[in-house]
Amino acid sequence: MLQPFLCFFCLGEDGMFISVFxxxxxxxxxxxxxxxxxxxxxxxxxxxxxxxxGHSERRHVIGEDDQFIGKKAAYTLSQGLGVIACIGELxxxxxxxxxxxxxxxxxxxxxxxxPSWDNVVISYEPVxxxxxxxxxxxxxxQEVHVAVRYWLKKNVSAEVASKTRIIYGGSVNGGxxxxxxxxxDIDGFLxxxxxxKFVSSQPLxxxxxxxLTLFYAxxxxxxxxxxxxx
Ligand SMILES: O=C[C@H](O)COP(=O)(O)O
Numbered sequence: 684m685l686q687p688f689l690c691f692f693c694l695g696e697d698g699m700f701i702s703v704f705x706x707x708x709x710x711x712x713x714x715x716x717x718x719x720x721x722x723x724x725x726x727x728x729x730x731x732x733x734x735x736x737g738h739s740e741r742r743h744v745i746g747e748d749d750q751f752i753g754k755k756a757a758y759t760l761s762q763g764l765g766v767i768a769c770i771g772e773l774x775x776x777x778x779x780x781x782x783x784x785x786x787x788x789x790x791x792x793x794x795x796x797x798p799s800w801d802n803v804v805i806s807y808e809p810v811x812x813x814x815x816x817x818x819x820x821x822x823x824x825q826e827v828h829v830a831v832r833y834w835l836k837k838n839v840s841a842e843v844a845s846k847t848r849i850i851y852g853g854s855v856n857g858g859x860x861x862x863x864x865x866x867x868d869i870d871g872f873l874x875x876x877x878x879x880k881f882v883s884s885q886p887l888x889x890x891x892x893x894x895l896t897l898f899y900a901x902x903x904x905x906x907x908x909x910x911x912x913x
Contacts, residue, residue: 812853
């Protein structure tokens with residue numbers, strides 16, 4: 684899957700899955716939607732399959748709250764697109780020992796809003812790791828992923844807990860993804876900055892290829908956000 688700049692949306696026509704995150708919460712925008720760009724209906728018209736919601740920029744820069752994000756998630760799913768549901772704590776919250784509380788609260792807002800988890804991928808993105816070069820250690824990421832899975836088991840269902848893909852985002856690059864991918868509950872990656880660079884060593888690229896293969900084989904959504912490489 685690829686989340687391109689607007690001028691590259693034509694990439695969707697070549698079979699690459701595209702996603703965006705600045706969507707309206709309903710068919711017609713209301714005041715809260717003014718800082719978003721697209722209607723879900725427009726995205727369907729250009730073959731967009733996924734929407735990223737709850738990304739830290741939307742939460743902490745634009746000021747979207749849990750309920751508004753949940754509303755967007757419900758509407759996106761109702762229109763047949765998939766949701767990449769981002770959760771993650773600020774550095775201050777981690778230092779105060781609030782990581783799980785913050786993630787569970789954000790998760791609950793999604794859980795309260797979505798009618799089904801079939802088309803939802805959870806992305807754990809600690810805010811302190813996004814675009815900073817500070818990747819969560821495999822242990823730090825795994826302990827949140829396993830806790831998120833347990834939360835789903837306890838609060839949604841065992842089936843949803845085992846089927847829902849939980850990917851990691853935050854300064855992932857070709858080198859770091861190999862060790863993170865060894866962790867049992869890390870099902871893939873959401874890649875930002877590194878997707879803009881061509882990579883000479885290919886572990887992330889290989890995992891992306893595996894994700895694509897899984898997708899075409901099973902008609903499930905792929906586990907990985909792709910890093911483009913030559
Ligand atoms: O939107 C992208 C993700 O938040 C991760 O970004 P990053 O890989 O540049 O840290």
